[in-house]
Each structure stands twice: as C-alpha cells, then as structure tokens.
Amino acid sequence: MGIGVESLVKKYGGKTIVDNVGFHIADGELVSLLGPSGCGKTTTLRCIAGLETPEGGRIAIGDEVVFDAASGVTVEPYHRNIGMVFQSYAIWPHMTVFENVAFPLRVRGASQTEVERRVVRALDRVGLGAFRDRSSQQLSGGQQQRVAVARAIVHEPAVLLFDEPLSNLDARLRDQTRAEIRALQRELNIATIYVTHDQTEALSLSDRILVMRDGRIEQFGTPEEIYARPSDMFVAEVVGTANFFDIVVDDAGLGRDSGGTVFRTAFPGAAPGKARAMVRPDRLRIGADDGAGGPNRLRGTVRQRLFMGGYYEYVVETASARPRVLSAEAFAEGTPVVLSFNDENCIFLARD
Ligand SMILES: Nc1ncnc2c1ncn2[C@@H]1O[C@H](COP(=O)(O)OP(=O)(O)OP(=O)(O)O)[C@@H](O)[C@H]1O
Ligand SMILES: [Mg+2]
Incomplete structure (x- = not known):
C-alpha cells in the first residue's frame, strides 16, 4: 500500500x-x-x-x-x-x-x-x-x-x-x-x-x-x-524561525563572524569560505556577561524584550546579527549579555 x-x-x-x-x-x-x-x-x-x-x-x-x-x-x-x-x-x-x-x-x-x-x-x-x-x-x-x-x-x-x-x-x-x-x-x-x-x-x-x-x-x-x-x-526559514550569522569557515572547519566569535558545529562538511551559521531561538541560552571566552559564546546587548506569557522573546544585538532568543529569565533592555549554544544546535549552511 x-x-x-x-x-x-x-x-x-x-x-x-x-x-x-x-x-x-x-x-x-x-x-x-x-x-x-x-x-x-x-x-x-x-x-x-x-x-x-x-x-x-x-x-x-x-x-x-x-x-x-x-x-x-x-x-x-x-x-x-x-x-x-x-x-x-x-x-x-x-x-x-x-x-x-x-x-x-x-x-x-x-x-x-x-x-x-x-x-x-x-x-x-x-x-x-x-x-x-x-x-x-x-x-x-x-x-x-x-x-x-x-x-x-x-x-x-x-x-x-x-x-x-x-x-x-x-x-x-x-x-x-x-x-x-x-x-x-x-x-x-x-x-x-x-x-x-x-x-x-x-x-x-x-x-x-x-x-x-x-x-x-x-x-x-x-x-x-x-x-x-x-x-x-530556504528550508530553515520555511520551518520555524531561524537566526543566521554571517561567518567565514577556516580549513579546520571553524567559523568566525565579523566580531571574532568562533562558531563550532557538531556537523562537519562545510566548505571553507563564506557561509552562514544557523541557531534556532529556542537553542540560544541567554545569560549575564561573565567575561568568559571560548567558542559558541556571543557577546551582545538586549535591544528588545517582549513578554509572551510563559517566556520572554528577546532581540539581542551582536557584532554581526540581531538574533531572537527565547528565555524564561528576565533581562532589561540595554543589558550586556552572552548568548551561548551547543555544537549540535549550530549548523553551517551555504549562503544563497
Ligand atoms: N490550470 C493552470 N493553468 C496554468 N497554470 C497553472 C494552472 N494551475 C496552476 N498553475 C500555475 O502553476 C503554479 C503552481 O500552482 P499550484 O496551485 O500547484 O501552487 P500551490 O503550491 O498549490 O500554491 P498555493 O499555496 O497558493 O495553493 C502556479 O504558478 C500557478 O499559477
Ligand atoms: Mg494550492
């Protein structure tokens, strides 16, 4: 059948x-x-x-x-x-x-x-x-x-x-x-x-x-x-909300945005050169800026906070993008924050 x-x-x-x-x-x-x-x-x-x-x-x-x-x-x-x-x-x-x-x-x-x-x-x-x-x-x-x-x-x-x-x-x-x-x-x-x-x-x-x-x-x-x-x-945008970050991928498979933040993905295979990293809003963690460095940690500033009932939806300004982030925790607009994410929640896509 x-x-x-x-x-x-x-x-x-x-x-x-x-x-x-x-x-x-x-x-x-x-x-x-x-x-x-x-x-x-x-x-x-x-x-x-x-x-x-x-x-x-x-x-x-x-x-x-x-x-x-x-x-x-x-x-x-x-x-x-x-x-x-x-x-x-x-x-x-x-x-x-x-x-x-x-x-x-x-x-x-x-x-x-x-x-x-x-x-x-x-x-x-x-x-x-x-x-x-x-x-x-x-x-x-x-x-x-x-x-x-x-x-x-x-x-x-x-x-x-x-x-x-x-x-x-x-x-x-x-x-x-x-x-x-x-x-x-x-x-x-x-x-x-x-x-x-x-x-x-x-x-x-x-x-x-x-x-x-x-x-x-x-x-x-x-x-x-x-x-x-x-x-x-295209698929990333048809299904769900997607945050994209312009990056350049090096020979070791690591990406870097214009602010120097290192992006690391659990899924190898992206060709070296210009690419985009994609992380879903629900996969970004938002926290106070504790000064720590390392890959998959983006510094930014809270630009908008919308109270959605069970959670907040934030727009955060980073060096190269304005990602959306969902969190139950409250941060005031203007607060410096760090957005972090796991390798398996970050994928590299070809730029259209
Ligand atoms: N009988 C027809 N004669 C000529 N063109 C047609 C005909 N039926 C559909 N098309 C064209 O074929 C294309 C695909 O149409 P289709 O109806 O399959 O799209 P769809 O994906 O169902 O879109 P929607 O989400 O708007 O319903 C469109 O460009 C449409 O204008
Ligand atoms: Mg139709």
Missing part, C-alpha cells in the same frame, strides 16, 4: 510546474507538503488524484500503477482508490448531507444497502450522525468541512489527500479539527498527503514533511530532522 511517485513532471503552457518529483509514502503515514504559494503543491496532489495529466513519470497507489507516461497507463479519477478534501470543501448545496457523502459510492455503483451502511458509519466517524437529512446549505463552515471529510473516507480509500482543508476555519476550530483529522487518519491507518502553508500545522501533524520549492523537493524528513538540520536557508 502507500503512495509511490517517480520522476513526476507537469507543465502548463510550456512552463514546468512540477519538476521531476519523486517520493514514497508508507501505509499509515501522514506527510505534509509544505512550501510557498505557487511552488506546485496543489498541482502535485491533482496529478495523484488524476485531475491533471502529467507529461512524465509514474504514480502508484497501493499496488496499482494509476499513471505511467512510459507505458501510457492513465486510470480515471473515480477508479483511483483515493479520498480528497479540498480547501473549498466542494459540498453540493442542492444535496442533503447524506447524498453528498453517498456520492463516491453511487458513482462506483454500490447497492442501496451498502450505501446506507457506509454513509451512516462515515457520518458517525466525523460526529455528524444526527445531520444526515439536513440540507447542506444549513451547515456551518466546520460542519461542511466534516461532510467533506466523511465523503472522502466513505468508500474506504487506500489514500487520503488534503489540500489546505482548514484554511477557511477560524483559529480555534482549526486547532480542534486538525487534531480530529490526525486521530481519524491514525484510526484508518492510511497513507495521507496534507498540503499546507502553515509550518506549525506541518510540524505538529506530520510523520514526515516534504518541503517544496519551485516545483522541486527541497528536503524530505521528519519534523525534528527538518527543524534541527535544514538542508539550506
């Missing part, structure tokens, strides 16, 4: 939108597609769903090849074993809740008994059992979204595809629905692709995150890997 995509290429009017994309998603795994607007997330999803015909590549859903440019295989969308939820929900207003959810079963020619049994179960799963005879026009945004989810799972697909399903909901409902989608996906244990712009959503929801840029895969890994060890500055 799962989803296999190989060398996928999709063009619009001669312009390559999906550029040789390949990945494999295991059964039961939830993978977020994360990247800026226009990078090709929706197009990739629509190719998998069969709503677009790619120019090249191969797509398998479970054991079945549903698209193969080389051999000319193209399985129609309704014959692909998938369920899809769109940002717009795409609920039909002239149909009842029941009929909306029944639709995928009807196009597959299921018997009335089968339709009744499966629709009732899908509506119960999303907590809409009591709404079956309602007109779809009498539903809130959150309820419409649940109808869309019930419709996506009613035929027990091998694969679920979500395209920004929560972006029309308000923040509180979004948090709640996100947790429900994750619980449902775990319960059904099926391979799922979840397209989002929202880094918090991707970090909290996913088994793995696939970061896209200009139609290509920039990095594919667990949320922890991508957060701690982004492959480049």
